[in-house]
Amino acid sequence: MLHRLRNNDSDLQSVYARKLALQVQEIEEKETLAPGNVYIAPPNYHVLLEKDLSFSLDSSELENFSRPSIDVTFASAARVLGKGVAGILLSGANSDGSKGLKAIAEKGGLAIVQDPAEAEVATMPAAGLRLTPACRVFTLQKIQDFLTSLL
Amino acid sequence: MKDDQEDLFEQEVEALITAINAHYGYDFSGYARASVYRRIRRFMDNKRLPGIPELQQAVLRDSYFFEGFLQEVTVNVTEMFRDPSFFLSLRQHVLPRLSTYPHIKIWDAGCSTGEELFSLLILLEEEGLLKRTKVYATDINQKVLKEAREGIYPARSIAAYTAGYYAAGGKREFSSYYTSNYGGIKFNSSLLKNVLFYPHNLATDFSFNEFHLIICRNVLIYFTRELQEKVYALFDESLVPLGYLGLGKKETLTLAGISKDFEVIDKSNRIYRKIR
Numbered sequence: 001m002l003h004r005l006r007n008n009d010s011d012l013q014s015v016y017a018r019k020l021a022l023q024v025q026e027i028e029e030k031e032t033l034a035p036g037n038v039y040i041a042p043p044n045y046h047v048l049l050e051k052d053l054s055f056s057l058d059s060s061e062l063e064n065f066s067r068p069s070i071d072v073t074f075a076s077a078a079r080v081l082g083k084g085v086a087g088i089l090l091s092g093a094n095s096d097g098s099k100g101l102k103a104i105a106e107k108g109g110l111a112i113v114q115d116p117a118e119a120e121v122a123t124m125p126a127a128g129l130r131l132t133p134a135c136r137v138f139t140l141q142k143i144q145d146f147l148t149s150l151l
Numbered sequence: 152m153k154d155d156q157e158d159l160f161e162q163e164v165e166a167l168i169t170a171i172n173a174h175y176g177y178d179f180s181g182y183a184r185a186s187v188y189r190r191i192r193r194f195m196d197n198k199r200l201p202g203i204p205e206l207q208q209a210v211l212r213d214s215y216f217f218e219g220f221l222q223e224v225t226v227n228v229t230e231m232f233r234d235p236s237f238f239l240s241l242r243q244h245v246l247p248r249l250s251t252y253p254h255i256k257i258w259d260a261g262c263s264t265g266e267e268l269f270s271l272l273i274l275l276e277e278e279g280l281l282k283r284t285k286v287y288a289t290d291i292n293q294k295v296l297k298e299a300r301e302g303i304y305p306a307r308s309i310a311a312y313t314a315g316y317y318a319a320g321g322k323r324e325f326s327s328y329y330t331s332n333y334g335g336i337k338f339n340s341s342l343l344k345n346v347l348f349y350p351h352n353l354a355t356d357f358s359f360n361e362f363h364l365i366i367c368r369n370v371l372i373y374f375t376r377e378l379q380e381k382v383y384a385l386f387d388e389s390l391v392p393l394g395y396l397g398l399g400k401k402e403t404l405t406l407a408g409i410s411k412d413f414e415v416i417d418k419s420n421r422i423y424r425k426i427r
């Protein structure tokens with residue numbers, strides 16, 4: 001999930017697709033979560049996960065000045081996937097995501113923040129750490145190792 | 152929240168949906184749940200209601216309170232020229248085709264507070280079609296229809312709307328379409344001359360006319376696949392042969408049962424045409 005400009009069709013998808021062996025796609029509404037895919041939240045919509053693992057999009061009010069809001073997606077993923085979720089908060093300029101990260105930790109999922117000392121903008125991971133003191137604090141290198149270990 | 156608390160919450164929401172349908176005739180059973188749960192939680196937080204039983208009691212007892220609830224659950228957020236490229240594409244690819252008809256009928260379904268409607272009316276005016284077009288503007292929610300009819304919007308949105316207007320191929324001064332006063336702008340009522348406002352529930356109401364163009368944006372994302380199928384069939388039934396359908400930026404006909412009867416006019420702007 002990335003906070004980016006609205007009405008912006010920047011082609012993030014192909015940027016990532018070039019670097020990854022995984023399938024990369026911008027989420028279409030009602031698409032079903034499937035293994036081996038990287039999903040990118042579309043600009044200007046919140047993303048929620050339904051019980052049947054399909055994505056719902058929602059164009060309602062900004063949350064934490066953001067749409068998509070990380071809190072919204074993390075909270076609904078925590079509800080549906082419980083222990084099967086890892087949430088990672090990276091460098092970012094507001095505290096969106098901290099409540100969602102807490103929800104993930106409470107449901108037994110893995111809560112991770114980028115080491116605020118290393119993050120370009122520490123606000124977001126620092127807020128995550130404040131709300132979930134027990135979360136793991138990883139450097140980018142460690143996050144990378146962790147993600148690779150999942151494949 | 153604990154899992155069993157959430158299970159209970161979700162069961163209670165199902166009971167609430169059934170009760171509302173029985174009492175008011177609004178059927179939310181086909182709405183995608185993750186979003187419904189979120190809207191209901193928001194509403195309960197705002198109204199400081201401790202739980203669904205209290206909410207249910209208040210909603211069923213007081214129809215005015217229910218109006219507020221309806222407002223919250225059916226997301227009304229909208230703007231003018233949302234995704235300007237959609238409106239540019241309408242202007243370039245659809246309106247020239249519609250101009251061959253002596254009388255044009257358009258349905259703006261789920262028009263909310265009218266920002267999308269006025270965007271469309273301005274396009275029609277500039278393409279010389281406004282006088283011979285009837286626009287049916289409908290929504291489930293009577294309150295937003297009333298606001299749409301007034302056409303008054305906060306002045307703080309002007310900069311964004313003006314930018315959207317030009318990005319959508321605007322040909323005049325955007326300010327020629329409205330007058331400003333008291334921190335608001337009011338669109339010229341002459342734009343509304345051929346507009347009919349009706350309450351219409353896409354989940355339960357029937358086809359009521361035949362149209363050359365149906366616009367329904369950011370409404371179907373809130374519905375389950377089953378309800379979407381039903382609404383697509385309703386649109387199919389409500390379009391003339393070779394009529395156009397315009398959806399929201401992230402909505403698609405690709406998976407729909409009717410997709411074989413439609414051709415894609417503009418893939419990224421989700422504009423389709425009925426060919427069978």
Ligand SMILES: C[S@@+](CC[C@H](N)C(=O)[O-])C[C@H]1O[C@@H](n2cnc3c(N)ncnc32)[C@H](O)[C@@H]1O
Binds near residue numbers: 260295
């Ligand atoms: C997010 S707004 C979209 C407004 C506008 N079309 C746009 O794209 O900006 C969704 C609108 O759909 C309406 N709506 C929700 N459920 C509906 C239903 N069952 N039938 C008709 N309209 C409905 C809501 O009241 C709301 O005004």
